[in-house]
Amino acid sequence: MNFLGNKPAAPEESRAGRKHADEHRIVRLYKDHPTCDISIDEFERLALQRLRVLKKVEDLKLRGKQDEALMTEVMTSIRDNNLEGSAIEDPMRADQLSHFILRLSYCGKPELRKWFTTQECELFRLRFIDKLKTEDDRALFLQREGLAYTAVQTSEREMVQQKMKEVLRSSGNDGDIKIEQIFKVPFISVPDLVSQRKVWLHGGFAYVGQKDLVSLVAQDFRINLSKGLASISRRWREIFPDSDQRLRPLVEGLSQRYLGPDLGAAGNQARRSDLTVANLTSVSARHFPLCMHNLMQTVRRDHHLRHQGRQQLSLFLKAVGLPLEEALIFWRSEFGPKVPGDKFDKEYAYNIRHNYGKEGKMTEYTAHSCVSITRMTGGADEHHGCPYRRMDEASLRANLATLRCEPARINEAMQKKAGGHFQLACACTFQGLHAGADLELGINHPAQYYLESRRVYDERESAGGSSKPAAIPEAGAGPS
Known part of the structure; x- marks a missing residue:
């Protein structure tokens, strides 16, 4: 991929001398596209580094x-994700490349463009405040980016300052604050400042103080980014033709990447050697997230699951440690009342072994993350996907009540669901079933839910078992 080229590492004293300037240059509108070659590995690494930061921004705002x-x-x-480069890298390079790589991935669907724009704008705002602390810093930024905002002339400056102080006093702010340079812009350019009563409105214009300049610049950042995403979307087929089977799948998959620990990999901590068909009923009742609990209930009740439901549950069971031999016993026994043994071996056993890397390409497939599960759709007779998204409020409330989730947490989960924050709704359920447990990082993977549940249970059992989480009741539990 043709992107900005590598630059040789500068001497230590030179890097130190450029540090202040680099911090200013890192805040930009990304008007210029990078142009040079990078490897596929670096392409993916840089994209994931920035994606982790944007996901962190989203999570913190939601909390x-x-x-x-x-x-x-x-x-x-x-800093942790080296978004501004490591000690031996140009700090501009990683930031610019990672931004434009994610533009490729998030330019398609409207919901992806909206998510990317929202997080990038917030990241830009925070960097602007953090890096450009003085009036001189901000003036240099405006000059570098070619932003020519109209400053209030000296002749009317005193009058405008007085009006702005009156506005600040009326909204409960300190009206005696010193207002430095003032900019005159159309009021529609700063809706956030208008809603917060931080500007004086007159004749269709808003008068913005220097310290609130970030809101004005962030609007230009948003406009520029939106235009850039739209341009890439129109040229998508030109950039990534159907024949591209190397880079295109990587780019298309970035928006669905799970960024936590690889909970589906062999030897991972999510796998426990004590999971068998014999104890699967009790373990699932106590430790499975709602999405997997519902699939377990369905297969026990109906003795069948449609393909996507089987895949979702099968890969999860593999991720949390159910051995292949036990998995075959489980599925054969559950399907038994409706599927004869020879038909099971012919139509279903191969797919189970394939998931475990024992058939076909011998690839070990990983369990679906929450991002992947929440985007699943299906018909009324299908039970895969995220219940916090697919169920209506009445059905979800009934399910959570059956699990004996705390009423306050159920209400909180409903609020998160209504806002489209399905993973946070799942975290509320976890806290409602594990009273007193804190889940600071939220839920990003069903196997993470399982692992955290077992950790809480084990810690409380070791402490005396006085406050174990209540077991989830099983409807029609027991092997078929």
Whole structure:
């Protein structure tokens, strides 16, 4: 892929001398496309580094983090993921490349464009505040990016300052604040400042103080990014023809990548050697997330699951440690009342062995992450996907009540569902079933839910078993 080229590492003293300037240059509108070659491995690494930061921004905002707490955690995530380069890399390079790589991945569907734009705008806003602290810093940025905002002339400056102070006083802010440079812009350019009563409105214009310049610049950032995404979307077939079977699948899959630990990999901590058909009923009742619990209930009740439901449950059972031999026993016994043994061996056993890497290409397939599951769709007679998305509120409330989830947490889960935050709704259920347990990172993978549930249960059992999480009741439980 043709992107910005590698640059030789600068001497230590030169890097130190450029540090302040680099911090300013890292805040930009991304108007210029990078042009040079990078490897496929670096392409993927840079994309995932930035994606982790954007996911962190989203998670912190959803959890209500603001101001200094939000700034501190996002800047820590930027450093941890080398988004601004490592000690021997040009800090501009990783940032610019990763941004434009993700533009390729998030330019298609409207919901992807909206998500990417929202997180990138918030990241830009936080960086602007963090890096450009002085009036000179901000003036250099405006000059570099070619942003010519109209400054209020000296002749009317005193009058405008007085009006802005009156606005600040009326909204409960300190009206005695010193207002430096003031910009005159159309009021539709700063809707957030208008809603917060931080600007003076007059004649269709908003008067913006220097310290609130970030809102004005963020609007230009959003407009530029939206145009860029639309341009790539129109040229998608030209950039990635149907014959491209190397880079195109990677780009298309980035938006669905699970970024946590590989909970489906062999030897991972999510797998436990104690999971068998004999204890699967009790373990699933206590430790499975709602999506997997529902699939278990369905297969026990109907003695059948449609293909996508079988795949979702089968890969999860593999991820949490059910051996292949036990998996074959489980599926054969559950399907037994409706599927004769020879038909099972012919139509279903191959697919189960294939999931475990024992057939076909001998590839070990990983379990679906929450991102993948929430995007699944299906008919009324199919039970795969995320129940927090697919169920209506009444059905979901009934299911959570059956699980004996705390009423307050059920209400909280309903609020998260209504807002489209399905993974946070699942986290609310976890906390409602594991009273007192904190789930700071949210739920990103069904196997993560399982692992956390077993950890909480084991810790409480070791402490005396006085406050074990309640077991989820099984409807029609027991092997068929």
